[in-house]
Amino acid sequence: MALMITDECINCDVCEPECPNGAISQGEEIYVIDPNKCTECVGHFDEPQCQQVCPVDCIPFNPEHPESKEDLLEKFHKLTAEK
Template sequence: MALMITDECINCDVCEPECPNGAISQGDETYVIDPNKCTECVGHFDEPQCQQVCPVDCIPLDPDRPETKEQLMEKYNTLTGQG
C-alpha cells in the first residue's frame, strides 16, 4: 500500500527530505504523499523513512491503495529506471 499523511500532520518538515522517491510534498494544508511515487521505501530501505521520523505518527498505510511488496518493487524499478 502507499502511505498517506493524515490531518494530524503538524507541518514539521521532517518527512519530505527523507523520502527517497520524492513522493512527499507540501499540500494545501499539510504534507501529502503522491501514491504513484510511494513505494513504502521498498527497494531503498527496510522501513518507510517518513514513518520513522514523524514525531506525531500521522503516516499510516492508505487503505484505498492496497499493493503487495512485489507491486511496490515493480513501482520502485519503474521510478528508478531499473524496470
C-alpha cells in the first residue's frame, strides 16, 4: 500500500530527500506522496525511510492504495527501469 502524508505535517522538509523514488513533493499546503511512485521503499530499504525520519509521525499507509509486497516490488522494477 502506498503511503500518505496527513495534515499533521509540519513541513519540516526531512522526508522529501529521503525518498529514493522521488514520490514526495511539496503540495499546496503540506508535502504529498505520489502513490504511483511510492513503493514503501521496497527494493531500496527494509522500512519506509520517510516514516523513519518524520518527527511528527504523520505518514501512515494509504488505505485507498492497497498493494502487496509483490506489487510494490513490480512497481520498483518499473520505476528503476525508467531511470
